[in-house]
Amino acid sequence: MKIAEIQEEILRLKKEKNICILAHAYQGHEILEVADYTGDSYGLSVQASKSDCEGILMCGVRFMAETCKILSPDKKVWLPNPTAGCPMAEQLTVEELRELKKKYPGYAVVAYINTTSELKTECDVCVTSASAVEICRRLDHDKILFIPDPNLGHFVAEQIPEKTFAFYNGGCPRHAAVTGEETEKAKAAHPGALLLMHPECRPEVVAYADYVGSTTGIMSYVEKSEAEEFIIGTENSIVEHLQFSYPEKRFYPLSVALTCMDMKVTTLMDIYNCLKGQGGEEILLSQDIMDGAEKCIRRMVELG
Ligand code: SF4
Known part of the structure; x- marks a missing residue:
């Protein structure tokens, strides 16, 4: 099949099955062309939650599909290529975060949205790169433990010198x-x-x-x-x-x-196979994780 033929089939299948395709901006242009919405991860999840589609295909990485599921709990959400992860989102475990929190008592834990939903259950609020400064400024706390990206954290801290910041030594490898x-x-x-x-x-x-x-x-x-x-x-x-x-x-x-090779691992054929029910992974999260992560995301919406 040629690229244009696969794209045509994808457009036909998503319409027939009432499925919304989201494409993060780090996907290739051939994927953006078949998407209903394109952009940053949080914005995409919000758009999909407002859509009357029955299912959502998140062309991006796993934490993005999880955010999508949390904001659209009644819809089916798929990750077309299950190997698409984000090294930054997955670099800190819940146990490691609990240890880190012990080192910084009294600090609010602010998580970049690029974290697993399990990790979000242990955090006070999450932020996007666009909202991080404003949300950290509006938080009642004067002390902030910013995870997992110290580079974004330093960028935020520079703009709020009146607050004290601590960081996890992670970050986006790219x-x-x-x-x-x-x-x-x-x-x-x-x-x-x-x-x-x-x-x-x-x-x-x-x-x-x-x-x-x-x-x-x-x-x-x-x-x-x-x-x-x-x-x-x-x-x-x-x-x-x-x-x-x-x-x-x-x-x-x-x-x-x-x-980012993690972003590039998803192909048009993955989307096509997923729509046909012959590939991809449906995102399923326990109720505890859904509730805990949703609380962290809701706090971001309230403050942002
Ligand atoms: S660019 Fe960095 S943060 Fe974004 S998905 Fe790739 S590894 Fe993760």
Whole structure:
């Protein structure tokens, strides 16, 4: 089958079965083309929860499909490729977090949304990269234990100097791999380009950026900017999507390291097979996990 033929079959099957397809922005463009909604993980889950579809296919990684299930408990949710995990979301276990909490008594535990639903049951509130600063600012607590990404945590802490922060030494292996040296090289190669970066990159690298924000923030920045050239300091699919949206502008990847293979493991054939009932995994969570994680997410909505 050719790509266009598979896409056509996917569109036919999802309509026939009343299934909504979500595609995270780090998926390839051929997957975005068959999706009902595209964007950041939390926004996608909210959109799907408001849809009258009977089932949801989350093209992204496992924690995203779990968030989807928590916000749409009455719908069936599938992860088209069950091996699609996120190393950052899965790098801290519940037991390790309990030990960490003992070291920081009196601290509010703030979890990046990129965590497993099981881990969220042990946290006070979760945040997205777009809402992290505002939510940490609005929390009653003066002391915050930020997990699992210390880079996003430092970015938040810098903007709220009146609060005390502690961090877990984790993070996104893709964004954290970008070096200052390659950032200087990219800037020298494209002196007229603006550098847009995700706060999951290390603080010393983020210091070079003209704009720092979430994936959605970066895409909106480009939409509003009159600049002609941009170096993109987040997952490399964003370079591709932006180039499709603005063919008259130029977009350059900051680093090859910013290609997330966990995101790329999902293919059109996985989606096709999942829709046919011959692949993928239905996300099933225990009621305890659903309730505990939902509380953590609800707190984010209240504060955000
Ligand atoms: S880019 Fe980083 S945080 Fe996002 S899915 Fe890949 S490993 Fe996880």
